[in-house]
Amino acid sequence: MYVRSLELKNYRNYERLNLDLNKGLNIFVGENAQGKTNIVESIYYLSSLRSHRTNRDRELIMWGKDKAYIRADVEKMFGKHTMEFLLSSEGKKAVKIDGVKTSKVSDFLGTVNVVIFSPEDLKLVKEGPAIRRRFIDAELNQIRPKYHHAILQYNHILMQRNNLLKSILKSPSLKMTAEVFSEQLAEYGSFITEARYEFVKKLSLISRLIHRKITNGKEELEIIYKSASGENMDRKSIKDELYKYYTENIMEDAEKGYTLKGPHRDDIIIKINGADARIYGSQGQQRTAALSLKLSELEIIKSEVSEYPVLLLDDVLSELDINRQHFLLDALKEIQTVLTCTSLNDINEFHFENKDVFKVTAGKIEKFNAV
Ligand SMILES: Nc1ncnc2c1ncn2[C@@H]1O[C@H](COP(=O)(O)OP(=O)(O)OP(=O)(O)O)[C@@H](O)[C@H]1O
Ligand SMILES: [Mg+2]
Known part of the structure; x- marks a missing residue:
């Protein structure tokens, strides 16, 4: 296109x-x-x-x-x-x-697909988890029509729950109201987590090949979705796990002042030759890994929509x-x-x-x- x-x-x-x-x-x-x-x-x-x-x-x-x-x-x-x-x-x-x-x-998203690469993206490996979540979300927004909606809904309900948590310690009767959010948060949260997990699996496969080429076979890249929602990454298990968390940890979250678990806290781990590149990678290795991830984005979009993005x-x-x-x-x-x-x-x-x-x-x- x-x-x-x-x-x-x-x-x-x-x-x-x-x-x-x-x-x-x-x-x-x-x-x-x-x-x-x-x-x-x-x-x-x-x-x-x-x-x-x-x-x-x-x-x-x-x-x-x-x-x-x-x-x-x-x-x-x-x-x-x-x-x-x-x-x-x-x-x-x-x-x-x-x-x-x-x-x-x-109806509109997906009319044209775009991959953007700017100096900010070179920090993809080095910086905190938020930039990596944004990277996956930007991609999924373009190729999964329902994803954008799920993220908006999840963030909206999460904000309501967090606001309520701030008052719960003073008025414990609000605990019942907080429970109301658990089902919806778990519903959208599990949709988001599963979509990201599937995406990262693909990303890992493709970026490994690209990274091998860039490094002349010297480095093996591996990408893993790290979720607090347990090991089983099927929608039902994630939903059960999240629901259990949101209902059983209201008071603990209230103590902290925010919701400690869910896709808004997840991350992707990027490994080079088995070691966490965020911690152990040299600057050059981190940049090369970022380039591999960006080039993989092009291939993933192509495999989803049958033509390369802009x-x-x-x-x-x-x-x-x-x-x-x-x-x-x-x-x-x-x-x-x-x-x-x-x-x-x-x-x-x-x-x-x-x-x-x-x-x-x-x-x-x-x-x-x-x-
Ligand atoms: N809403 C706006 N109305 C008018 N001018 C704006 C507005 N927003 C930004 N600008 C101006 O647009 C100019 C160009 O911005 P842009 O980021 O595209 O520059 P650039 O050519 O990419 O520069 P660089 O090489 O530094 O990245 C800036 O000088 C900025 O002040
Ligand atoms: Mg510029």
Whole structure:
């Protein structure tokens, strides 16, 4: 699949932009703070109905304006789609696919799939569990229509339970009310946990092969979903386990002030040659593992939806050494890629059948082909 054209109005620092993209490599080059990531962000928005940088649509609207508009024409193996978004400063968004208003997010997610790779992602192995949960969730939101809904519901009910926990020590009669949340939390929580577990199993298989190639067979990568919901990862066992926890530990959680168990506390463990890479991996090993995971994302989406997603590489090339740059760029031949950089030095030597270069200067874009 690929994004054929992109139109922005009053989006971040773009007052008006009309852009034709090719199905190969699209390079956006420019100095800092000119609008490169803003382009990447608007394409990410098509896949997820949100920015990768903020939850607040208001920030995407050009300062001093009250609406922003994004339109994209997308070509897929079986058909073309036009996607339109109108974001308003009161936080409302209107979404259309092929001219028809859509109000259900799940109808919309999956129209275009995107994998984003930015310097932040290089910290995927090194940082705390939240970044790894976000990585899995972003992926599953795109390929499992019900997942997005389950996460929203789970977080909403969890917040209600946590709020109640704060008052329970003073008013123990509220314990009964807290129990009401157990069934729903266990229902959504088990759905989320099982989906993540299945996803990580696939991720582990694919990333092991990719990682072997990048490291010339020197390193074995292994990814394990680490859940507090026990060892048995079928939906029913997880649900029973979570339900038992939520009903039996209300007072303990109240003492702590929040819910201690559930998918919001899970993690993935990344091992290199049997050792936990977060603890023992060198910086280079951690970055290579992050690259393997990102490249696996492309393959997993392809296996789910039968075609490659669009790849967004924001400022990431200069963060990789030459061998990893080669590996990454070689992997992209069949994938529409939007790449940002501040200089063309790293890219010039690579041959691409379809390659366009766009110069970004203060919210204006100029195309030039001579590279
Ligand atoms: N809502 C907005 N309205 C107008 N301008 C905005 C808005 N949000 C951000 N900007 C401006 O957009 C500019 C470009 O941002 P962007 O993140 O795309 O830069 P970049 O080219 O990726 O830079 P870098 O190389 O530093 O990553 C910034 O100078 C920022 O001040
Ligand atoms: Mg940027």
